[in-house]
Amino acid sequence: MKLFIPGPVTVRQDVLNEMAKQMIGHRTKDASKLQKDITEKMQKIFGTKNQVLLSTSSGSGLMEGAIRSCTLKRAACFAIGDFGEKWYKMAINNNTPADLFKSELGDITTPEQVDEVLKTGKYDLITVTGNETTTGIANPIKEIGEIVKKYDDVIFCVDYVSSAGGVKIDADDFGVDIAITSSQKSLGLPPGLAFCTFSPKAEDRAKKVENRGSYFDLLNLKSFIDKKDNQYPTTPALSLMYAANFQLDYILNEQxxxxxxxxxxxxxxxxxxxxxxxxxxxxxxxxxxxxxxxxxxxxxxxxxxxxxxxxxxxxxxxxxxxxxxxxxxxxxxxxxxxxxxxxxxxxxxxxxxxxx
Amino acid sequence: MKLFIPGPVTVRQDVLNEMAKQMIGHRTKDASKLQKDITEKMQKIFGTKNQVLLSTSSGSGLMEGAIRSCTLKRAACFAIGDFGEKWYKMAINNNTPADLFKSELGDITTPEQVDEVLKTGKYDLITVTGNETTTGIANPIKEIGEIVKKYDDVIFCVDYVSSAGGVKIDADDFGVDIAITSSQKSLGLPPGLAFCTFSPKAEDRAKKVENRGSYFDLLNLKSFIDKKDNQYPTTPALSLMYAANFQLDYILNEQxxxxxxxxxxxxxxxxxxxxxxxxxxxxxxxxxxxxxxxxxxxxxxxxxxxxxxxxxxxxxxxxxxxxxxxxxxxxxxxxxxxxxxxxxxxxxxxxxxxxx
Incomplete structure (x- = not known):
């Protein structure tokens, strides 16, 4: 079966074969190296020098973690389709104060719209959909980023779940603090892994936020990596990481x-x-x-x-x-x-x- | 490398090979069947007629989900080692009211201890470690369950992360409402999947709890399965599910x-x-x-x-x-x-x- 759905995608057989490799200990130097290799390669996909965090989950998990870990005052969630709205619902489900700003289906989130909302001074985090799978729309993240840069205290989160690996992303240049993606879309991997960038600004913010939870507490993930040589608090999906490391080599070097x-x-x-x-x-x-x-x-x-x-x-x-x-x-x-x-x-x- | 660490374990090559299979759509009948098959087989591992929930995460994710989704009044966390304490920390990280009851390292959680704590009437959920990996101790869950049964309003959660598949579990008979495990231990699978039982009593409780989050909201997982023919709110790790389905057949039928x-x-x-x-x-x-x-x-x-x-x-x-x-x-x-x-x-x- 060839999959022309927007994920899970058909995966190259060579990549699938990587998953047939035996387990390694998750507290070994080999595990540290594997995780470091993947994060360095994902930095190139995201266009960032910031730390990339890995999560054994779907992209939704890191979306929830981002808005919950880094909203101190109130989040503004911009939606151009269902996945944008989902981000808002995640905030509400976590008692994270948030408001929803919906565009007409088929339209984008405009930089002007973001400016109007941020001007109120009510918000210290925004979520924007980089690529909305339900309407087939890519928001102008660079242009929105220009606006966000005017507001020093605003954390900029972008959902690149269905486009990272298939489009040019310059997270640092765009001013994106937390860019999120998952494995089973444009990266051409099986589902089960998610990745996000985490800027020093986002890290500083998270330090001030209480009630960040555990599994998707981005600050905890970052601190553990720093302290434990690129290892993670819980056992990650090693087989999917073998596949990711292999496919990222293909994407960056061969292709x-x-x-x-x-x-x-x-x-x-x-x-x-x-x-x-x-x-x-x-x-x-x-x-x-x-x-x-x-x-x-x-x-x-x-x-x-x-x-x-x-x-x-x-x-x-x-x-x-x-x-x-x-x-x-x-x-x-x-x-x-x-x-x-x-x-x-x-x-x-x-x-x-x-x-x- | 042969792994004699308490997970990840060495996985049979036949099981690893299952992961080299191509993706399927996660909203197809094939996906529904795969998920239903795995849950039915996991019911036998857990000894339950209740719904089994799957999660793409480590076991920690479902431990966090259980205590957060089902504590209304206050949770009592019994610890005989680090993993018991972790459960308490997860509650605290989520603003879930909880108290910690530690045994001396090397000792068990006794039924009498549980009775003393529950007698106070302060608690409506308890977490107990079924198998503590740090001290190599298996708690007397059946005997503890006899005590818990005296308290109608108490949800009984047990961490079987490192023993399910290797020891006899009769969750329903023991009165366990939420029994949790993950793939990379006694089940002999790669890491990345977690499973838990979810009793009607736990489901009723979750309906009364606000602020259950999203990804690990056990009630949401259960409702989605009910409404969408055994499918899940987010894209699950299909490759790991292929392996799980295959290995569970081996465990239950061949071995x-x-x-x-x-x-x-x-x-x-x-x-x-x-x-x-x-x-x-x-x-x-x-x-x-x-x-x-x-x-x-x-x-x-x-x-x-x-x-x-x-x-x-x-x-x-x-x-x-x-x-x-x-x-x-x-x-x-x-x-x-x-x-x-x-x-x-x-x-x-x-x-x-x-x-x-």
Whole structure:
């Protein structure tokens, strides 16, 4: 089964094979080296010199940890779809004071909108979706970052769960304090690992926050790494780390990150061109359409469930619309280790099924 | 490297190979089936008819989730070593009201002690360590359970992280509401998955508790499973689930749980006999010595670090004492898929190094 859903993605067999390696002790020098290697490589993916933290969990775990560990006053959660709203709900579930600022579905979070909210002086942390999987939109993080930089006391958290490894991220340059991703999307790994950057500013903030919990207490993760030579408070998913270390080597050295990013652009362009020909993009402005997943407006009112069913017969898994967008849209992920030929093949199959 | 540390354990190659299988969609019928299969098999390991919850995390995550999700009034945390104390710290880190009741290292938590504490009427949840990895002690959970049953409103949580799969557990019969374990110990799996039972009584309690968080909110996990045909709110570690499903089949059908438990008893007896001949058991009473890990009192004041170093040259990893017990003890794990020959071979090697 080839997975064209926005994660879990189809993983290269070489990467899967890495997981068949035997366990090592998690309190050994080998474990320290493995963890250090992965964090150094993830620094390149995120474009940061700050510490990268690993978590055995989905990306949601680190999103919860970020907002809970680093909000002292109040968090402003900007949402352009379900995953943005989820971040707000995580805050509420933890008694972390937060407000939600929703954009119309299909729109972005604008730098102006962020400025208006931060001007009130009520907020000392913001969460923004870097890549919204439900609507196929990539927010202008660099431009939003320019605004956030005006506010010294604001921690800037970005959800890059479905795009890190497939798009250019310069977290330090953008002023992102906590950039979060997980393994099973554009990085081309199996699910179960999450990663985030952690700026000294975020670390200082967390020191002032009480009630940070345990497993997702980012300050505790950071302190443990510092004290224990890159080890972690609890036993991490070693097999997934073997795979991550191997795949990151492939991405950074064999493939190169530049080519990987270009491949995502090329695949996105192909799918968007096709989508515009037969349907329409869900994104209000094409320049904000995601390079890892395209959300297609079902302008022809096709039977999406049937399309998915027919593709399944051909051993292909496609994503329907998410939540309220279930029948109004469908989604094609073009992420991780697929290439332009894989995407063209998929589009040809859809053309055949729909009689285009 | 053969791992005689109390987790991660050496994993059977067949099990590791399962992880080299390709991803599936986590919102598919195949995913539902996989999750249902694992939970049904884990019910047999735990001896419960209640729902079993899966978590992509270490066991610590579910320990935190249990105490936070189900304490309404106040939790009593009984500790016979570091892992018992950790549970208390997790409560404090979450602003969950809790008190700590420590036994002397080497001793158990007695049913009388639990009765004294519960008699006060201050507590509506207790945490007890089923198997304390740092001291090699198994608490009398059945006997403690008899006491807890007298108190209708008390939720009984037990940490079986390092023993489930290697010892007989009858959670329902013992009156355990939340029994917790993780993959990388006696179950013989790689780290990254955790499992817990969740009784209707615990579920009712959680419904009354506010501020349960998100990722480890046990009620949310249970509700999602109920509503979404055994699926989970976030993407689980599929590769580890393939391995778990395969290994649980092996344990329950090929090996049989009875034989696995007997094998743990046999290995434990061999190691304890050796330990008593040359040193002494750390456990005050041998009948409470764990069947999955033996903590040996360093009565001969041997150089433990050197023993570990010499064994490492022979590609064997042994555990030193934990925390304050570092030089006073050393630990031999006899869990998961080792057998009596593996243990005899290890003891022979130690004899040679120490000149016994």
């Amino acid at each position: 190169t990150l530049e080519k990987r990013i270009q491949n995502h652009k090329d695949m996105a362009n192909l799918v968007r061109t096709w989508a515009k020909k037969h349907f329409d993009l869900f994104a209000t402005e094409e320049k904000y359409a995601s390079n890892t997943v395209t959300c297609i407006k079902n302008t022809k009112n096709i039977d999406v469930a049937n399309l998915i069913k027919e593709l399944k017969k051909q051993d292909i898994l496609l994503g329907n619309g998410y939540g309220d967008l279930k029948d109004k849209t469908f989604r094609i992920a073009h992420m991780a280790d697929f290439n332009i030929d894989d995407m063209q093949d998929l589009l040809n199959r859809i053309d055949n099924i729909l009689g285009f | 049989t749980l009875e034989k696995r438990i007997q094998n743990h008893k046999d290995m434990a007896n061999l190691v304890r006999t050796w330990a008593k001949k040359h040193f002494d058991l750390f456990a005050t009473e041998e009948k409470y010595a764990s069947n999955t890990v033996t903590c040996i009192k360093n009565t001969k004041n041997i150089d433990v670090a050197n023993l570990i170093k010499e064994l490492k040259k022979q590609d064997i990893l042994l555990g030193n004492g934990y925390g304050d017990l570092k030089d006073k003890t050393f630990r031999i794990a006899h869990m998961a898929d080792f057998n009596i020959d593996d243990m005899q071979d290890l003891l022979n090697r130690i004899d040679n190094i120490l000149g016994f």
